[in-house]
Amino acid sequence: MADPFPLSPSLWAATAPAAAPTPPIDADAEADVCIIGGGYAGLSTALHLAEQGISAVVLEAHEPGWGGSGRNGGQVIPGIKYDPVEIREKFGPEAGEALIRFVGGTADLVFDLIARHGMEVPFTRNGWIQGAHTQEMINTVKRRAGEWQQQGVAAKVLNKAEIEAALGSNQYLGGWLDPRGGGVQPLAYARGLAKAALKAGARIHGQSRVAAITRSGNGFEVRTERGAVVxxxxxxxxxxxxxxxxxxxxxxxxIAPNSFIVATRPLGDNLAASLMPGGQVSSDTRQLLLYFRKDHTNRFLLGGRGPFREPTSDADWAHLERVVAKMFPQLEGTPFEYRWCGRVALTRDFFPHFHEPEPGFLIDIGCMGRGVGLQSAVGKAMAAWCASGKRADLPFPVVPIEPLPFHALHKLYVSAIIAWYRLTDGGVK
Ligand SMILES: Cc1cc2nc3c(=O)[nH]c(=O)nc-3n(C[C@H](O)[C@H](O)[C@H](O)COP(=O)(O)OP(=O)(O)OC[C@H]3O[C@@H](n4cnc5c(N)ncnc54)[C@H](O)[C@@H]3O)c2cc1C
Structure with missing residues (x-):
């Protein structure tokens, strides 16, 4: 079958170090744990299992990092959609505090893994700036910064002049800086995780799409499309x-909408200095958020909404190119070199979900667009669950699989939601 989502047009595929060989599985195999999916979550699970001497086989339909993990904006942002007070309200003081510590530490884990395994990953750690696009959102970001300050984070509220200087754009009324955040070359990081997992003894097979999972005795048989069984x-x-x-x-x-990204060609020194001179990464408070940064080659990239379907021509990114020109007029006329997209998994309650449809079979789904840190940390937690069998090792509760009502209409939902948010978000889009 032709690959409907080639990686080749992305900036990350063009600038990542070569991948370690992950040949397709061609014979039956045995392992303590079989992992399906070679993104950050699956690869981090494999790495943390192998480090404990627990045998792991990863089966990936394409190649490690082919999904969201090799296509994202590379912004390493701790936290989830919910702030500490909301988390405590939802989970109670004790479980809430544990979850706040977990989500607050996800960026640390990424940078620790890169350092500990000597990964060949271009990265920066100068913080994440969240711009407020309305007066109401100014209050939200002030509260958010305050809540994280209470947790001991050196978060900083930015006024209009400060955020304008930090971003090189006058589009925001204010914002906050979270010093825990940073940026990575996301495909390099996925490949780094894969190499570290292989070195620790995990087996990883690309081009090995799983077709069926069946219970067998005390364990499972996982069968690939080509017939090999783990x-x-x-x-x-x-x-x-x-x-x-x-x-x-x-x-x-x-719901798994496509998020679209454009990247310019490398900027000259003066132009590069006029944009995000502090080297932070940034996204904003819109429902259909915009996210942007410079990468290690001084290219400027910006991502945001796009059609739900797969793109059919460069015109599907034209709205983002207009946003760049409006928000960063200094970039007007700078050619765009790369355009790509990828799918994010969104749940109805905006929490990542764990399911255990049968004892010993764990599902992680719903990264909510913050997966660089979150899915790395979730992988580590899933490895702990594999070792202990205890649900208490998972950061979120295990919940039943509950389909969204009228899911067959989700493409229409997404289009309607996008149209509505475009109206209500206002501003540049
Ligand atoms: C355009 C874009 C921008 C984003 N920007 C950011 C950002 O800046 N910061 C951030 O934190 N997050 C961002 N995200 C989210 C982040 O990329 C994801 O949360 C994260 O990569 C999800 O990791 P994962 O391991 O759960 O899934 P994925 O990386 O999507 O991996 C899933 C894998 O499963 C494989 N698979 C599917 N079915 C099968 C099967 N039957 N058999 C075997 N393998 C199978 C797929 O081939 C795929 O490789 C962005 C996402 C996108 C798409």
Whole structure:
């Protein structure tokens, strides 16, 4: 079957170090744990299992990092959509505090892994800036910064002049700086995780799409499309926004819209200095958020909404190129070199979901667009769950698989939601 989502047009595929060989699985195999999906979640699970001497086989339909993990904006942002006070309200003081510590530490984990395994990953750690696009959002970002300050984070509120100087754009009324954030070359990081997992003893097979998972004795048989079978005591499924129909009704629990990104050619020194001179990464408070940064080659990239379907021509990115010109007039006339997109997995309650449809079979789904840190940390937690069998090792509760109502209409939902948010978000889009 032709690959409908080639990686080749992305900036990351063009600038990542070569991948380690991950040949297709061509014979039956046994492992303690079989992991389906070679994104950050699956690769981090494999790495953390192998480090404990637990044998792991990863089966990936394409190549490690082919999904969201090799296509994203590379912004390493701690936290989830919910702020500490909301988390405590929802989970209670004790479990809430544990979850706040977990989500607050996700960026640390990424940079620790890069350092500890000597990964060949271009990165910066100068913080994440969130711009407020309305007066109401100024209050939100002030509250957010205050809540993280209470947790000991040196968060800083930015006024209009400060954010304008930090971003090189006058489009925001204010914002906040979270010093824990940073940027990575995302495909290099996925490949770095894969290399570290292989070195620790995990087996990773690309071009090995899983077609069926069946219970067998105390464990499972995981069968690939080409017929090879992995027998494993436990199974972890982490197929993110590319989840298919392996598990009944699972795909119907998420909406998986495409997020689109454009990248300029490398900027000259003066132009580069006029944009985000502090080297932070940034996204904003819109419902259909915009995210932007410079990369290690001094290219400027900006991502945001796009059509739900796969793109058919460069015209599908034209709205983002107009946004760049409006927000950063100094870039007017700078050619765009790369345009690509990828799917994010969104749940209805905006929390990542764990499911355990059968004892020993764990599913992680719903990265909510913050997966660089979150999915790396979730992988580590899933490895702990594999080792202990205890749900208490997972950061979020295990919940039943509950399809979204009228999921068959989700493309229409997404289009309607996008149209509505475009009206209500106002401003540049
Ligand atoms: C355009 C874009 C921009 C983003 N920007 C950011 C950002 O700046 N910061 C941030 O934190 N997050 C961002 N995200 C989100 C982040 O990329 C994801 O949360 C994260 O990569 C998800 O990792 P994952 O391991 O869950 O899934 P994925 O990386 O999507 O991996 C899932 C894998 O499962 C495989 N698979 C599917 N079905 C099967 C099967 N049957 N058998 C075997 N393999 C299968 C797929 O081939 C795929 O490789 C962005 C996402 C996109 C798409």
């Amino acid at each position: 027998r494993a005591g436990k199974v972890v499924l982490a197929t993110g926004g590319y989840t298919g129909d392996l598990v009944p009704k699972l795909r119907q629990t998420i």
